[in-house]
Amino acid sequence: MTATFDFKGFAKDLKKQAEQVMPEDIASEHKKEFLDRIYDFTYIAGEAFSNDDTIEDADTARALTQVISEWTFHKYVDLLRSDIPKMYHESILQKVAYVAFEMGKESEFSRLTQDQMLTLVEFQTRKAYEKACQKLLENGQISQEAFDKAMNLSNVDEYSTDKLCHNVKIVKNKKSTLPFTLTALVVGLLAVGLNIFYKDAPSLVIVNTFMVMFLSMFVGIYVGAQIFGK
Known part of the structure; x- marks a missing residue:
């Protein structure tokens, strides 16, 4: 199942938002090329997430697209x-966009929380940016001074958190544990009934042992799902 959404319209919306918050020096000298590139990268990311079978829903695809757009x-x-x-x-x-895309998918696959996803994407995109610039330096395509200046610039740190991708909301679909709970309840009631009506049966010891093992496994799985499945 693909998480299809209107990525073209979404790219247009984010382009408009970018125009409203872009720095004045960028707007005065590079406005058109800047906004066009934001649109292109958002569109490509949105299309990729929209058609990706591993992304469960449109909200997640939209949120991950926004993260790439903002970085x-x-x-x-x-x-x-x-x-x-x-x-x-x-x-x-x-x-940078490729690494952000892969980290977004990895976060979804690993069921990371929103904060964990944002932290992972931030760390890896910064690393990818530095690595790309370092490669230019090693190839003699830029000077050491240009590299140092690029490393000392960080527009993301000049923005408050309400302007960053921290306003992205990703709703994780939680699988219901109701069927497993009902099964455990039925098994428990069955065990009680057998002990009441067949308390002297020799095979009851084996049955009780099985019941205890089953219920212990259920408790372990349930607790694990509650802790690690969030």
């Missing part, structure tokens, strides 16, 4: 303010 926003601001030539911006942003 593209912040790292593109850093690039435009740096001394790294424009010819390298696209490839750096592609590497």
Whole structure:
């Protein structure tokens, strides 16, 4: 099942939001190219998540798309303010977006909480950005000064949390434990009934042992699901 949503309309909406919050220096010199690139990266990410069988619902696909869009926003601001030539911006942003995409999928697969997902994506996108710039430095395509300046720029840290992707809400679909609870209840009642009506039966010891093992397994699975399944 694919989590289809209107990624084209969503990309347009985020492009409008980006226009409202983009820094003045970027807006005055790079507005069109900046917004067009935000739209393109959001559109591509949205299309990929929308058609991905591992993403369960449209809300999750939309939220993960927004995370990529906003990290593209912040790292593109850093690039435009740096001394790294424009010819390298696209490839750096592609590497950052790819890592964010993979981490988003990994977070969903591992059932991470929203905060855990955001932390993972942030750590890995920063790392991918630095690695991409480091590669340019090693190849002699940028100077040490340009690299250092790029590393010291961090537009994301200049924004308050209400402007970052921390306002993304991902609703995790929790599987109901009701069927397992009812099964355990039936088994428990059956055990009580057997002990009442067949208390002298020789095989009751074996039955009771099985019942205790079953109920112990259920308790372990239930507790584990409550702790690690959130």
